Amino acid sequence: MTTATASSGAQPDTARQTDSYVITVANQKGGVGKTMLTLSLAAHTVAAHGRALVVDVDPQANSYDLTRVMDDPGYEVLHELDPVQLTQIRQLRDFDTILVDCPGSLEGHDVLAEVLARSTYVIIPYDHEPESIMPTVRTVERVKASGVPYAVVVTKADPRLGAEYIMDAWQTLHSAGIRHFRSAIRLYRAWPNSLKAGVPITRWNERYAPRLREDIASLHTELLLDLGRRELGGQR
Structure with a gap:
């Protein structure tokens, strides 16, 4: 691997053959909340007594760098610029979920194709801004x-705008024939504040942190339900 340095607050007991879920978080538009989703879902998986690995394939390495300075994140992280290595990681390491944080711009190189070839599911964050619509499409x-399989999730929703904002985002996606989660991720200062303090959002104590955790937990539940239905249908 290119930069195969791992950071974890919980060391694996033993390595065994496995077939982990590989959940890719991608959008050709930067700034829509990919890193927030990736790290929050990883932290939530750990809080639910699962084992998670974050694979950062973005040259900027935001997920990797933010995790490295956290106090006991609970999940492991790799900065891996060769997505082909996901095959080896998926087969040899004992993780329940591998979350892949993709670059904000995928133009000029075929990172997404390599990642998709090794993915179980794709989450596409969408912040419902005019400049985000076409990249999301x-x-x-x-x-x-x-x-x-994929679904779009509305991110960075301003809670002051109420449900109408989220409903309008869903209608925009529906009109474009785009599948989306019924969960949405609201925008709270608890997220950047937790990063600044180096504490995973699952352990951050701030007024609105529980609401952000509720959003992430709702998305995580929807994701697991969809994965379960697809497994029952033989679509994994």
Whole structure:
């Protein structure tokens, strides 16, 4: 691997053959909340007594760097610029979930295709801004063409705008024929504040931190339900 340094607050008991879920978080538009989703879902998996690995394939290495300075994140992290290595990681390490944080821009190189070939599911964050619509549509088209299951999640929703904002985002996605989660991730200062303090959001004590945790938990539950239905249908 290119930068195979791991950081973890919980060391694995033993390594065994496994077939972990590989959940890719991607959008060709930067700034839509990919790193927030990746790290929050990893922390939530650990809080639910699961084992998670974050694979950061972004040259900027935000997920990797933020995790490295955390106080006992509970999950492991790799900065891996060769997505092909995901095959080896998925087969040899004992993780329940591997979360892949993709670059904000995928133009000029085929990172997404390599990642999709090794993915179980794709979460596409969408912040419902005018400049995010077309990149999200293009990302969805590429994911659909790959045959990997996906859903878009509305992120960075301003809680002061109420449910109407989220409903409008869902209507925009529905009109474009884009599948989406019924969960949404609201925008609270608890997220950047927890990062600044080096504490996973699952352990951060701030007024609105529980609400952000509720959003992440809701998304995580929806994801697991969809994965379970697909397994029952033989679509994994």
